[in-house]
Amino acid sequence: MQRKxxxxxxxxxxxxxDPSGDPLAAMAASYVEFPRSVSxxxxxxxxxxxxxxxxxxxxxxxxxxxxxxxxxxxxxxxDEDIRGLYLDVSKQHDIARMVPGAIIVQVGLALAGALGxxxxxxxxxxxxxxxxxxxxxxxxLDEGGDDYRVPGILISPEQVEDNVQRALAPLEQxxxxxxxxxxxxxxxLDGLDRMTDMAAFDQLVSHDxxxxxxxxxxxxxxxxLRALYGLDRTMAQRFDSLHYQPWVDxxxxxxxxxxxxxxxxxRVPGDVFGEGGIETLVAASGGVVRDLLTLAQxxxxxxxxxxxxxxxxxEVAAAIDTFGRKHLQGLRPPELDILQRVRTTGSFLHTSEDxxxxxxxxxxxEYRDGGPVRYAVHPTIERLLAELGDR
Amino acid sequence: xxxxxxxxxxxxxxLALRLIAIRGxxxxxxxxxxxxxxPDVIAELGEELAAFDxxxxxxxxxxxxxxxxxxxxxxxxxxxxxxxAAAYGDRDWGLLDRRRxxxxxxxxxxxxxxxxxxxxxxxxxxNLASWLGAFVFExxxxxxxxxxxxxxxxxxxxxxxxxxxxxxxxxxxxGVLPADPAYAEWLVLLGRGDLLDNG
Amino acid sequence: xxLAKLQVYVTDxxxxxxxxxxxxxxxxxxxxxxxxxxxxxxxxxxxxxxxxQLLAEPPxxxxxxxxxxxxxxxxxxxxxxxxxxxxxxGAHHFQRSDDAWFDFSIVVRERSExxxxxxxxxxxxxxxxxxxxxxxxxxxxPHHANDERDIRCHLHPGSDDILVPAPLMTPSELLTLFLxxxxxxxxxxxxxxxxxxxxWFEQMYxxxxx
Numbered sequence: 001m002q003r004k005x006x007x008x009x010x011x012x013x014x015x016x017x018d019p020s021g022d023p024l025a026a027m028a029a030s031y032v033e034f035p036r037s038v039s040x041x042x043x044x045x046x047x048x049x050x051x052x053x054x055x056x057x058x059x060x061x062x063x064x065x066x067x068x069x070x071x072x073x074x075x076x077x078x079d080e081d082i083r084g085l086y087l088d089v090s091k092q093h094d095i096a097r098m099v100p101g102a103i104i105v106q107v108g109l110a111l112a113g114a115l116g117x118x119x120x121x122x123x124x125x126x127x128x129x130x131x132x133x134x135x136x137x138x139x140x141l142d143e144g145g146d147d148y149r150v151p152g153i154l155i156s157p158e159q160v161e162d163n164v165q166r167a168l169a170p171l172e173q174x175x176x177x178x179x180x181x182x183x184x185x186x187x188x189l190d191g192l193d194r195m196t197d198m199a200a201f202d203q204l205v206s207h208d209x210x211x212x213x214x215x216x217x218x219x220x221x222x223x224x225l226r227a228l229y230g231l232d233r234t235m236a237q238r239f240d241s242l243h244y245q246p247w248v249d250x251x252x253x254x255x256x257x258x259x260x261x262x263x264x265x266x267r268v269p270g271d272v273f274g275e276g277g278i279e280t281l282v283a284a285s286g287g288v289v290r291d292l293l294t295l296a297q298x299x300x301x302x303x304x305x306x307x308x309x310x311x312x313x314x315e316v317a318a319a320i321d322t323f324g325r326k327h328l329q330g331l332r333p334p335e336l337d338i339l340q341r342v343r344t345t346g347s348f349l350h351t352s353e354d355x356x357x358x359x360x361x362x363x364x365x366e367y368r369d370g371g372p373v374r375y376a377v378h379p380t381i382e383r384l385l386a387e388l389g390d391r
Numbered sequence: 392x393x394x395x396x397x398x399x400x401x402x403x404x405x406l407a408l409r410l411i412a413i414r415g416x417x418x419x420x421x422x423x424x425x426x427x428x429x430p431d432v433i434a435e436l437g438e439e440l441a442a443f444d445x446x447x448x449x450x451x452x453x454x455x456x457x458x459x460x461x462x463x464x465x466x467x468x469x470x471x472x473x474x475x476a477a478a479y480g481d482r483d484w485g486l487l488d489r490r491r492x493x494x495x496x497x498x499x500x501x502x503x504x505x506x507x508x509x510x511x512x513x514x515x516x517x518n519l520a521s522w523l524g525a526f527v528f529e530x531x532x533x534x535x536x537x538x539x540x541x542x543x544x545x546x547x548x549x550x551x552x553x554x555x556x557x558x559x560x561x562x563x564x565x566g567v568l569p570a571d572p573a574y575a576e577w578l579v580l581l582g583r584g585d586l587l588d589n590g
Numbered sequence: 591x592x593l594a595k596l597q598v599y600v601t602d603x604x605x606x607x608x609x610x611x612x613x614x615x616x617x618x619x620x621x622x623x624x625x626x627x628x629x630x631x632x633x634x635x636x637x638x639x640x641x642x643q644l645l646a647e648p649p650x651x652x653x654x655x656x657x658x659x660x661x662x663x664x665x666x667x668x669x670x671x672x673x674x675x676x677x678x679x680g681a682h683h684f685q686r687s688d689d690a691w692f693d694f695s696i697v698v699r700e701r702s703e704x705x706x707x708x709x710x711x712x713x714x715x716x717x718x719x720x721x722x723x724x725x726x727x728x729x730x731x732p733h734h735a736n737d738e739r740d741i742r743c744h745l746h747p748g749s750d751d752i753l754v755p756a757p758l759m760t761p762s763e764l765l766t767l768f769l770x771x772x773x774x775x776x777x778x779x780x781x782x783x784x785x786x787x788x789x790w791f792e793q794m795y796x797x798x799x800x
Contacts, residue, residue, distance in 0.1 A: 007412065007627040015416035061521045091492040096485070194489045194518055294524025301412045307626065307634020322399040323525035329398060329506075330513025361517040384396075404616075408623070408635055442616030443623070540643050540669070547673035570730035570742065573675075575697040575709035576667050582648040584665030584699065587708055587731060 010304040016267045017297045038243045039070035045241055046071070046218050047078050050184035053213050054220045055236055057193070057228055058245030060362050061290030064222045067245055068188040071220060075186060082218075083182040085110055090191030098200060100160050100207035104167040105132045107187050107212065111174045121177055124170035131167055164207045172215055186218035193222045198235070201227070205238050225360055229350050248287030249367035249374065256369065257282055260292055267293075272300070274312045284320045286365045286379045295319050295380075324380035327363065339363060339377050340389050348375035397506075398423060400531035403432060407439035409526070410471065410499055414447075418499045419519075420526035421512070426505045429477045432530065433503050436473055449473065457483030461493050468496065476504040481515045484508075488516035541580050548577050556581055593741070593755060601743045601758040607705045611666035611698050614705065615644040618668065618765055622684065625769045632685045641682050643669045664700040665708070668761070677715060677724070689717045692768050696761050708732075712764045714772055719780050721787075722748030725772060727756055727764055 042054050058064045072084035087110045089095065089103055108128040112121060178185055195201045201224060209219050227235045228244070236242040248256040260282045264273075273281075273296075281299065285292035296311075298319035303311040331339070334354050342348055342364050349355045358364040363381065367374040377385060401409070406422055413420075424432045433451050440449050448469035454460040455478055464472070476483075479502075487494060494500060504512075506529070513520055549555065551573065559577050562568040563586035568578075578586050608614050622638045625631045633641065645667045671693030672681040685691040694712040698705050713726040726746040745756035759767070774780060783791070 005627050006629065010412060011415045014413055018416045018418070060517050088492045090489055094486060095489045191492060194491070196485075290521055291524070294521075294526075297413070298525035301409055304412050305408065305634065305636045307632075307637065319525050322527070325396065325398045326513075326520075326523070326525065326527040330510040332514075361513070362521065404619075405639060408639070438613075439616065442613070442620050537643070537645055541645055541648075544645075544667075544669065544673050547675070551673075551675040568731075570732075572695060572697065572709035572711040572728055572730060575731050576669075576695050579647055579665045579667050579697055580645065584647050587665060587697070587699065 006304060006307075006309075010300050013268050013272055014297050014300050017264075017293050017300065037067065037070070038245045039067040039074060042067075042071050042220055042241070042243055043074040043078060046075060046082065046186055046220075049240070050082055050186060050218045051213055051216045052218055052240040053209055053238075054218075054241045054243060055227065055239040056220060056222045056243045056245060057225055057236075058222075059225055059247050059288070059359070059366070061288040062245045062247055063289045064193060064245050065190055066289075068190055068220060068222060071186075072188055081183040082186055083114075083178060083184065084186045084188060085114060086188040086190065088190040090194060095192060095195050096197065096200075098195075098204055099163070100203055101131070101163040101167040103189065103204055103208035104164065104171055104211060107189075107217075108167065108171040108174055110187075111171070111178065111185070115174065115177055118177060121174060124173040127170040128167070131170075160203075160207065164211050168211050168215065171212075175215065175217070184216070184218060186220065187212065189219065189221045191222070193224050195224050196226075198224065198226055202235055202238075205235065209238070226356065229356055244368065246287075246368050247365050248289075249369045250282050250285070250287045251376075252367070252371075252374070253369050256287060260285065260287065260289065263289060263292065264296055268296075272311055274310045276313065277311050277316050280313070280316050280320075284316075284323075284379045286376070287367065288362065288365065288378075291323070291362075291378075291380075295323055298322060320380050324378075324382075324384050327378060328381050328384055331363070335363070336385075336388070339381070339385055342375050343377045343382060343385050343389075346375050398527050398529045401528040402531050403435045404439050405531075406528055407436060407443060409528075410440065410501065411443045413499065413526070414470070417495065417497055418526065419494075419501075419522045419524075420499065420528075421502045421504065421509060421523050423506045423509050423527070423529040424503060425530070426477060426507075428530070429475050429503050429505070433473050433475060436501070436503070440471065447471065451475070457486040457490075460487070461490055464494065464496065464500075468498075470498040471501065472496075472498065473501045473503060476502040477508060479504060479508050479511070481511050484512040484516040484519065488519045491518050491522065494519070544576065545580050548573060548580075552577075560586070596755055597742060600755050603758050605707060605758065605760050607698075607707060607760060609700075609703065609705055611644060611646070611664075611668065611700055611705065614696075614698065614761060615642070615666075615668050618642065618670070618761060621762065621765055621769070622670075630687055630769055632687065638684075641671050641684065643667075645669065666698050666700070668696040668698070670694040677713075686769070686773070688773055690720070690773065691715050694761075694764070694768075707758075707760070710761060710764070712761075712768065714768050720774070721780070724748055726750075727759070728753070729758065 038056060042056070045052060045054065056064055056067065068086060072086050075082050075084040085107070087106060089098075089106050093102060093106070105128050109125070109132060112125040112128065115121060175185060192201065192204070209221060212219055221239075223235070227233060248260055250257040250260055261278050264278050264281065277299070281292060281295050284295055299311045299315045302315035302318045306315060308315060335358055338352075338355055338358055348364060348366070355364070359366060363378055365376055365378055367376070410420065422432070437449050437451060440447050449471045450469040451473045452460065452463050453475040454463050457479060460474060509527070545556065559568065559574065560581065560583055563574075563578060563583065568574050575587060578584060608617065619638060619642050622631065622642060623635050626633055626635050626638055647665050671683040673695075674681040674683065674693055679691065683691045683693045692712065692714040695710065696707070697709040698707055707729065709731050710729045711726065713724055715724040716722060724746070725748065728744055728746065730742045732742065741753060741755065743756055743758045744753040746753050
């Protein structure tokens with residue numbers, strides 16, 4: 001590294017490695033297209049069928065948000081008649097309390113924002129806003145005053161449908177306004193991967209998604225990883241296409257290894273990591289893009305603290321150790337047994353809730369690279385598990 | 392259940408150094424301390440950060456739940472926000488995990504909490520855990536080697552002066568101890584700072 | 591003629607010190623880390639954490655009798671590097687980019703509203719060719735005897751036997767002097783020795799060989 005303040009230099013590198021920052025900015029600066037990328041396939045299918053629905057599933061840190069944003073960018077490049085609209089539905093609303101109609105309302109409000117302050121759309125926007133946030137109506141005891149309806153506790157299936165339709169009506173008006181400039185709208189919905197209540201997720205899909213597709217809106221929805229397993233996997237059939245954003249099998253697939261190495265190389269100058277540093281970090285990441293970036297960040301911090309001009313083996317090892325120690329916390333004894341089983345035999349049970357929980361929390365990684373599905377423990381906890389197993 | 396020897400240990404000062412090293416971009420960290428020590432640790436962390444940069448804007452928040460934290464973060468906050476999360480359980484961490492996008496901010500967010508609360512985070516908030524990455528540390532004593540350093544210094548002083556500790560105390564008590572700075576240090580290390588004015 | 595008035599002059603400064611020993615310690619640590627960041631010293635931030643220590647008087651349970659008599663005075667040592675009277679380069683110290691190296695110790699006492707600076711010893715040692723082997727700035731303990739009082743704050747210019755009055759400085763000022771001062775300007779070579787210096791060093795060589 002050149003003779004400049006060490007702290008400022010490492011800060012700059014670390015900022016470029018930040019996986020939690022603005023994904024749009026990261027995309028602009030350093031997007032690396034994954035081989036057989038999910039975004040390319042989704043974009044291609046939407047170009048042919050703009051009102052299709054797509055479920056995108058992937059593990060924590062696999063890059064789903066980045067792929068959604070890539071779809072938004074690629075759609076604009078492929079067909080300027082299609083308007084892509086990215087929306088994180090978890091940002092303003094607790095997804096554990098999502099009810100049918102909530103997604104439609106959020107999409108409508110986002111679209112109203114994107115269309116600008118068109119006076120013709122004021123009423124539709126107001127309706128959506130009131131649906132979203134509620135409103136007060138005057139309650140007059142005098143004869144002839146407005147009635148204020150107090151909603152009942154029981155919500156019938158017909159009322160659920162009513163709520164959806166009430167939200168749909170203003171959205172349709174906004175779509176009509178969009179048609180002045182674009183023929184199609186595709187919404188890219190992020191945030192629902194964190195839903196744990198699969199029944200609630202199913203409700204949203206069967207009402208909101210179905211209703212939006214019904215009025216010609218294309219939908220790409222990031223869903224929970226659980227939707228791939230057990231009884232929940234029937235949910236995927238509600239969509240036209242299922243897309244899986246995998247963790248990348250860096251130990252078995254040279255292309256995958258090269259892809260992740262490239263993710264790092266695009267973000268940092270060539271002299272940051274010493275010989276072998278990138279390879280060790282890629283292997284330790286287990287193919288999880290976010291983990292690769294956080295490990296690299298941590299290694300940079302260790303190098304700064306150690307006074308090193310370059311991130312060397314000691315700093316990489318320290319980062320892996322710190323990550324692994326954290327990753328091992330919060331485990332229950334049965335989960336520890338499962339991890340030892342996966343570590344020593346590679347055996348994983350789709351039907352076991354405890355096994356699935358370890359997949360959701362990324363202690364177990366699943367690889368589907370075209371060959372047989374493979375399971376492994378996260379590399380950062382492998383040594384620590386081996387030490388525990390030896391006792 | 393603490394596994395693998397627990398998370399990596401760092402003193403409050405070492406944590407502050409790491410936070411200074413990651414300033415300038417979004418970042419998330421967790422610091423595990425004993426129950427009951429959280430408010431003092433947060434105050435100490437503020438002082439440590441200020442020592443590195445007096446202009447650094449640090450805000451300590453103590454919202455009692457994840458819901459209240461989200462509301463507090465919705466208004467403008469300072470560059471580094473340190474949160475007393477000792478009371479957070481499954482429900483709070485689960486909410487913060489689902490509403491993780493609302494935690495996103497330009498500066499650093501540090502959760503100071505207990506090991507038990509952190510275990511709940513690891514069980515119920517995999518996305519938030521993923522954002523924490525490798526920036527999770529447990530409090531180490533600020534001066535673990537003080538006794539050793541003290542004894543090393545005393546041994547070096549005895550060798551240099553060819554005197555015993557008792558010789559020094561007697562000389563100081565009688566007002567005949569030489570004024571060299573080394574003898575001042577010697578008295579303090581022996582716990583006889585009361586004799587510093589006896590010259 | 592006594593130098594008492596001179597000593598009063600050089601020590602009669604209102605020092606700008608933090609209120610607590612911990613804060614002074616943190617300030618010095620931040621200055622050393624900043625020097626590390628700028629590569630003005632060769633030690634890493636980790637080294638700075640390890641080599642700079644704050645030691646308070648031993649724990650209270652050993653001093654109950656003193657506490658009972660209100661004699662416990664909250665004195666502290668701030669130590670930079672290992673105790674090194676023999677000037678052994680192998681002992682932990684801080685080393686500048688020009689290979690000059692130093693260590694220091696400071697004794698302070700916390701009062702209710704301020705910090706008393708009671709004593710310090712800052713020694714900077716030079717590589718051969720820079721004129722003197724070391725500079726040491728000492729602040730002795732306050733002493734009642736006149737001869738000791740007149741030289742409480744002094745500089746040893748490369749000799750443990752010779753000392754001259756020096757201004758009272760804060761630890762931060764001394765550290766700044768060691769980090770940024772007392773060195774050749776960048777790009778300038780040391781001046782050639784005069785005949786006097788050359789003869790002096792030659793005689794020194796002869797004397798040390800006896």
